[in-house]
Amino acid sequence: MNSAWLDIVVRTLLGSTLVMAQAIMLNWLRVPFAAITLFAGIAAYATVAGVTPVIVILFVVTVGFLVLVRPLPRDRYLLLSLASLALARSIAGSLRGYGGELGMATSTTWIAAQVPKSAMPYAIALFLSAFLVLLLLRHSEMGLAVDVARAAGTEMHAASMSPTGILTAIMLALVAVLASLTGAVQGAYTGWIDPNLFRIDYAITLLVATLVIGRMPVRGTLLAMSFFLFPDLFSQFFGYDHTVSAHLREIFWGAAIIFLAGRTGSPVRGEA
Amino acid sequence: MRGAYYLPIALGFALVARHGRYLPLWLPECGMVSSYTAYFLLERADMPALLAVVVALIFGSACALVLHFALFAGHIARNEPFAALLRSIGVIVLLDNVAGLLTGGYSLAFTRFPLPSNHGPIVLGGGILLTVILWAWVNHTREGLGYRSVSANRELAIQYGLQVSRIDFLVVFGGGLLCSLGGLANGIRYGLTAGMMSTTGLKAVAVVVAAGQENLLTVAIGVLLVGILESLCQGSIRFSAFEPGISYGVLAVGLAGRYLLSPWWVRRNMRKRWRADNPVPEVAG
Numbered sequence: 001m002n003s004a005w006l007d008i009v010v011r012t013l014l015g016s017t018l019v020m021a022q023a024i025m026l027n028w029l030r031v032p033f034a035a036i037t038l039f040a041g042i043a044a045y046a047t048v049a050g051v052t053p054v055i056v057i058l059f060v061v062t063v064g065f066l067v068l069v070r071p072l073p074r075d076r077y078l079l080l081s082l083a084s085l086a087l088a089r090s091i092a093g094s095l096r097g098y099g100g101e102l103g104m105a106t107s108t109t110w111i112a113a114q115v116p117k118s119a120m121p122y123a124i125a126l127f128l129s130a131f132l133v134l135l136l137l138r139h140s141e142m143g144l145a146v147d148v149a150r151a152a153g154t155e156m157h158a159a160s161m162s163p164t165g166i167l168t169a170i171m172l173a174l175v176a177v178l179a180s181l182t183g184a185v186q187g188a189y190t191g192w193i194d195p196n197l198f199r200i201d202y203a204i205t206l207l208v209a210t211l212v213i214g215r216m217p218v219r220g221t222l223l224a225m226s227f228f229l230f231p232d233l234f235s236q237f238f239g240y241d242h243t244v245s246a247h248l249r250e251i252f253w254g255a256a257i258i259f260l261a262g263r264t265g266s267p268v269r270g271e272a
Numbered sequence: 273m274r275g276a277y278y279l280p281i282a283l284g285f286a287l288v289a290r291h292g293r294y295l296p297l298w299l300p301e302c303g304m305v306s307s308y309t310a311y312f313l314l315e316r317a318d319m320p321a322l323l324a325v326v327v328a329l330i331f332g333s334a335c336a337l338v339l340h341f342a343l344f345a346g347h348i349a350r351n352e353p354f355a356a357l358l359r360s361i362g363v364i365v366l367l368d369n370v371a372g373l374l375t376g377g378y379s380l381a382f383t384r385f386p387l388p389s390n391h392g393p394i395v396l397g398g399g400i401l402l403t404v405i406l407w408a409w410v411n412h413t414r415e416g417l418g419y420r421s422v423s424a425n426r427e428l429a430i431q432y433g434l435q436v437s438r439i440d441f442l443v444v445f446g447g448g449l450l451c452s453l454g455g456l457a458n459g460i461r462y463g464l465t466a467g468m469m470s471t472t473g474l475k476a477v478a479v480v481v482a483a484g485q486e487n488l489l490t491v492a493i494g495v496l497l498v499g500i501l502e503s504l505c506q507g508s509i510r511f512s513a514f515e516p517g518i519s520y521g522v523l524a525v526g527l528a529g530r531y532l533l534s535p536w537w538v539r540r541n542m543r544k545r546w547r548a549d550n551p552v553p554e555v556a557g
Contacts (some may be wrong), residue, residue, distance in 0.1 A: 033356065034410050071531040073353070074354045075353050075354050078357060079478070079481060079523065080359075083520035083524055084520075084524070086517045086520040087517045087524065090513050090514045090518075090521075091517070094513040185351065196320075200470075200471070200474065202366070203471075204365060205365070208362070208365055224488050244373065247369045250368075250369040251366055252390075254365035254366035257358060257359065257361065257362030257365070258362035258363060258366065259345065261355050261362060262355075264347070264361065265317075
């Protein structure tokens with residue numbers, strides 16, 4: 001397999017991991033969380049800023065999102081999670097020590113930048129971890145508790161049967177860890193960090209993918225992978241420009257969200 | 273002056289958001305539809321400028337009506353704000369990418385529509401005038417009373433015989449027209465890009481959500497202040513990175529004030545009042 005294909009595989013695995021991690025909050029727990037790239041972006045800065053300060057920031061951000069779950073209405077929470085990306089982008093852009101708005105190169109000893117083979121083991125491990133979490137949520141007793149906690153948002157009786165707050169905290173911590181590790185690997189693999197890691201339009205793209213994959217571990221994982229594979233495969237096989245393929249992908253998935261959000265019992269409507 | 277370009281979008285959004293009790297994130301996209309329509313009519317079809325602008329504004333508003341009645345009216349009737357928000361995101365993604373595909377991802381600019389040198393004061397004056405007219409319409413007219421009634425309780429308004437469908441039509445058309453106007457003004461001033469309204473629109477939305485969609489005057493003042501702050505940041509090398517984040521900072525502070533601090537403040541005051549009304553009796557001895 002040549003280097004270009006390995007690069008596609010690494011990017012697909014890392015992107016799919018982020019989507020699956022976000023699905024744990026949004027699809028399983030019904031918390032309208034759309035800022036998975038915030039955790040990934042902050043962790044990517046760990047490749048130049050060091051681990052300890054980044055862990056402290058990630059902890060504060062996680063606690064902040066956790067505290068806001070209950071008081072904020074769901075649409076406001078979603079909007080705030082997107083807004084947090086814009087704020088993070090501004091703050092990252094103002095950090096002159098880390099390249100400001102232009103960003104800076106990263107250098108790590110554990111992954112060589114732009115060398116897919118060095119990032120592959122980490123990408124596979126993270127992807128399998130996310131997949132395992134989804135499988136456990138589907139088939140374990142804890143998964144059942146999460147299902148009850150999700151129902152607690154609308155059903156009074158369900159609220160008394162599951163410790164919603166604790167489950168939300170556990171899941172958010174898990175998601176934060178998964179997303180942070182993925183972000184760190186992404187930062188080390190691309191070899192560059194800049195405030196564009198916190199782009200709102202990328203977060204919206206991931207949100208669309210998250211909504212479509214629903215709560216089916218296997219089907220959802222395959223869908224998430226196809227989402228990231230499509231532009232590259234389409235351009236390789238049909239000679240299309242990569243950007244055009246990405247536009248086509250997002251038109252298709254945007255239409256899917258519009259359709260699914262209006263259908264009773266659909267995965268998206270189920271989140272609403 | 274930058275805030276003046278956000279103003280029509282914020283007003284249109286606030287009008288429709290209050291009416292439907294949801295966040296119509298899709299509405300600013302009508303501004304993009306309107307801008308691109310004006311561009312193709314002016315630059316490609318060589319239509320006279322005034323006619324092209326009028327057709328583009330009507331097309332943008334018609335687009336708002338079609339999207340509202342086809343996709344969002346049901347969510348409003350069933351009171352599903354979150355499902356409507358998700359659908360809004362789907363509409364934004366779809367329209368932005370269709371525009372990106374049609375233009376090959378390139379930015380466009382109006383060449384046959386030169387800006388007058390005093391465009392800033394004109395847009396600012398127009399924006400303030402629009403705010404005052406809209407505020408007066410909502411708060412001091414018979415139609416405005418109908419609008420407020422439907423916004424407050426849709427079911428009750430229907431039972432009392434208000435013409436809800438007519439109000440729906442007027443509000444969405446008005447909101448769409450304002451966003452089309454804002455989109456066109458932004459397009460003429462800053463050029464056309466596929467995601468032009470998703471970024472600008474979100475900034476306006478952030479201020480509306482922070483200020484509260486029912487307070488049109490507060491929304492207008494907030495949007496203008498955000499514009500001033502953005503210009504100040506852009507003018508300073510040290511703070512230029514904060515320019516895109518100002519409106520979202522306002523959103524975060526507004527939401528924290530409304531949903532976190534406000535209940536605490538209310539509870540504290542209620543407790544104080546209760547204690548004043550119910551003094552603890554002194555125990556003898």
